[in-house]
Amino acid sequence: MTGRFRGWGVTIYSIVVFAILLVPIGYTVLFSFNDAKRTNIIWRGFTLDNWTGICDDARVCGAFGASILVGVVATVFACALGTAIAIALVRFRFRFRNALTILLFLPMATPEIVLGAGLSSQLVNLGIEKNLVTVIAAHVMFCISFVVVTVRARAASLDPSLEEAGRDLYGSPAQVFWRVTFPLLLPGIVAAALLSFALSFDDFIITNFVSGSAETLPKYIYIAAARGIPPQANVFASLIFFLAIAAVIAVELAGAARRKRLLRAG
């Protein structure tokens, strides 16, 4: 009796959890097909107009483009700088190494609202105009910490004699980095890049403080929410959701295929 009851309990619990998780996503996707007139709150009928006319609302499209731009540029910078820091922290002993490690963790531990307010007043003090450049700089700042943590874990697990073997086998420092170190760190760097893009793309709090009149998608949606969010925003949200799911499935399939290939070869 208890066994069956426990089984039911788990099932109901799971359904409730997944429902709570999935309902907002389902709502977003569903209402991207809503034939919204002024507000996208009440279902008025099915239409594909929102998807075909994805850039009909120029502000949504512009904000989306800005978010992609900020995300990509910030990720590239954060990954390049963060990987270099991670390698230095793992491979070399130098003064203030521990102090640096603590400093790197600070942006992760500090509330975003504090960071954002602090950055904002600094920019005003220095007389720097707030635009997408300041947004990118701010995003690089908080993404670096996550990149360092992710890549450092990978770098620490690498046998230092692999790089020594590369040097021993006539590899110049640059060749050893690109042919040995970088490929071996790549899984860590890719994970770090995905993480920083995700963090950058949906950051609202810090962005709001340092963007001035520039608009990213989260900022646009926040502002638009007061008047009514256009259905195109739902289209972008659904698009991102499906792209993310597709990416996860692709990675899984590629991994399974590789395992199969290795098994056959072995």
Place this chain on the structure above:
Amino acid sequence: MSAFDDAGADLELRQITKTFPGFTAIEQLDLTIPAGSFFALLGPSGCGKTTTLRLVAGLEEPTTGRVLIGGRDVTATKPHERPVNTVFQSYALFPHMTVQGNVEFGLRRRGVKDAGARALEALKLVQLDHLAARRPSQLSGGQQQRVALARAIVNRPALLLLDEPLGALDLKLRREMQLELKAIQAEVGLTFLHVTHDQEEAMTMADTVAVMNRGRIEQMGSPQELYELPRTLFVANFLGQSNLLTGDVVATSGANTVVEVGGVRLSIPTARMQRTSGAVTVGVRPEKLLLLTEEPKAKRGVNLLGPARVTDVSFTGVSTQYQVEFPENSALPGMSVFAQNLVFGAVVNPGAEVWLSWSVDHGFGLADAAEPGSSFAAAEADDTSVAVAAGES
């Protein structure tokens, strides 16, 4: 850089000192390894042998001193500019490349044309050409070891450095690989510099062995020379076992020097003694001793100790090891005797009264004196190495 001398090149270390913060790894080391030889650096963990190897490879810089390869000073050059390749202790195979890719790596960095064909040839030499397409993670330990070897020798370096290359293999495989390595060395004719803490491995494989201790070379020579005529306490105990006795030189008669230990006079060939005055430590290898159940007549050319009591008998297959003590002469330390098993079982049992004798020719005298109380110090290489094998720097 393109064509290396096929017979390898001389390696010369001149007055090398290497200090790390807090300790000195190598002190004033002078070493010349002739081209084409199989040279072993033997010593316990932390003796500086791996540091020496890394200095030659260029992975460490000497604090003072110079490294010459084939007469050329390479002290200031980077690892990738030296005609030297290393087989690492952990093999250090690149996990993201195939076996073939690993072996080709060095050739490609130097822009060698037929890298693929040469790599396959090297893999054939180690009998792994059929696994060229695999990843290192799909190979066994012994196979990985051979890939690491192929990856190094394919470059025909002037000098091949082997850093405890067989340490991770089990005993049987290690024996096989020892013979294989030696055969490959004979075939390719390169200069091999092999670093190991395994005295048996060093003796089986190398033409010349240098025993290293605390950053210095204690003694260098052929394996037989080192074993039969150790010059220092460390060598006498690190390379096999020794029965050591400390006493005063009392006379020199003809070719022999007489040393008195606990009232017993022992003759040692003067030519086999490092010092011939004052207090000296003399020794004899356990297998050179004869175990006698009756007191023999004194004979010229034979040293005799006894009566002694057998305290322990251990059967090891080809031989039996006896421990004896001298209850009637407290000045004599306990001794160890290895007797070949010519009959079934032990010749005597614990408690039996025995006499020990050995030919005068087999004795040797050391340069340094044993510390009191530790005159019987049988240190087997494996005991000292296993504990700190990973801590070598």
